[in-house]
Amino acid sequence: MPGKKIKAVLFDLGETLVDFGRINTMKIFRQSAELTYEFLQSCGKPPGNFQWYCWHSMIAFRFHCLVSGLTGKDFDALLLLKEIGIKKGFTLDEDQLRQLGWLWYEPLAKLARMEPRLKATLASLKQMGLKLGIVSNTFISAGSLDRHLAQFGILDFFPIRLYSHQFAFRKPNIRIFQTAAQQIGESPQDVLFVGDRINKDISPALKAGMQAVLKEAYTNIGKKIPKGVWRISRISELPALIEKINGKTMQARDSVVLSGTK
Numbered sequence: 278m279p280g281k282k283i284k285a286v287l288f289d290l291g292e293t294l295v296d297f298g299r300i301n302t303m304k305i306f307r308q309s310a311e312l313t314y315e316f317l318q319s320c321g322k323p324p325g326n327f328q329w330y331c332w333h334s335m336i337a338f339r340f341h342c343l344v345s346g347l348t349g350k351d352f353d354a355l356l357l358l359k360e361i362g363i364k365k366g367f368t369l370d371e372d373q374l375r376q377l378g379w380l381w382y383e384p385l386a387k388l389a390r391m392e393p394r395l396k397a398t399l400a401s402l403k404q405m406g407l408k409l410g411i412v413s414n415t416f417i418s419a420g421s422l423d424r425h426l427a428q429f430g431i432l433d434f435f436p437i438r439l440y441s442h443q444f445a446f447r448k449p450n451i452r453i454f455q456t457a458a459q460q461i462g463e464s465p466q467d468v469l470f471v472g473d474r475i476n477k478d479i480s481p482a483l484k485a486g487m488q489a490v491l492k493e494a495y496t497n498i499g500k501k502i503p504k505g506v507w508r509i510s511r512i513s514e515l516p517a518l519i520e521k522i523n524g525k526t527m528q529a530r531d532s533v534v535l536s537g538t539k
Contacts, residue, residue, distance in 0.1 A: 281466040282523050283488065287517070288435075289472035290413035290422070293385040294512070295389045299495060303511045306335055308384035313358075316380050322367040337361060344395060345416070349450060351442040354378060355418035362456070375420050382421040389431055399434040403518045410437030412457045412470075414447045414477065423491050437461045448477040454485035469519065471512070477502050490518065 288294045310331040317324045324330045341352045355378040362369060369377060392398070402409060415422065419440050426432040437460050441447035444456070458465045465486035472478025473494040480503055482489045489495060490507045502508060507518060 285408035449481035
């Protein structure tokens with residue numbers, strides 16, 4: 278049977294579309310705590326002693342991360358922040374809560390980098406008639422991630438965005454890949470998944486029936502790549518790769534047609 282033509286591309290977010298690199302988690306968390314602490318004070322919602330606020334928040338986040346690891350379901354950081362506030366005896370309106378969620382994420386967002394030609398590459402993929410989407414494991418609120426993508430100027434390229442905290446499952450559960458294919462409106466065989474983690478991106482995408490591309494990153498150095506997986510070092514290599522894949526698909530289909538006319 279000839280191969281399937283790629284009609285849509287789904288991307289992982291961290292270390293694929295956007296590079297964060299190796300981070301100092303404790304340093305980032307403290308910066309987040311400082312920003313949110315100052316914000317709460319400015320809103321007239323004093324969170325008490327800073328050290329207590331910082332450690333209480335850290336314990337809450339780590340506990341929920343542990344639960345997520347056991348259940349395979351991510352939590353929504355925005356809801357957790359809301360719960361922490363309620364326990365402290367105050368509530369925030371929706372705008373304040375969204376800004377609080379952004380300030381928790383901002384120190385990490387500032388570390389993010391994207392390829393120089395990423396916007397041009399995404400535009401090329403759209404011009405090729407491909408549908409684009411994002412599938413990301415994350416507890417960062419959808420609003421904060423969308424805001425970050427908008428700052429980079431690439432949000433509008435991705436009408437389909439699946440953030441795991443919005444679902445009862447996350448990668449490597451193949452249900453999130455299947456759901457993404459349904460939302461983007463293509464069969465899994467016609468979808469190309471691009472990610473950096475073999476265990477959470479590549480292998481489950483293949484299991485879901487998709488084609489897969491591994492983007493080189495520190496997360497996959499020295500890892501064995503599954504058979505049939507393409508490899509790129511930059512997203513800018515995708516248009517040429519997809520043209521090559523789809524070209525081979527058309528050749529295979531032509532061959533089948535010709536053999537059938539003999």
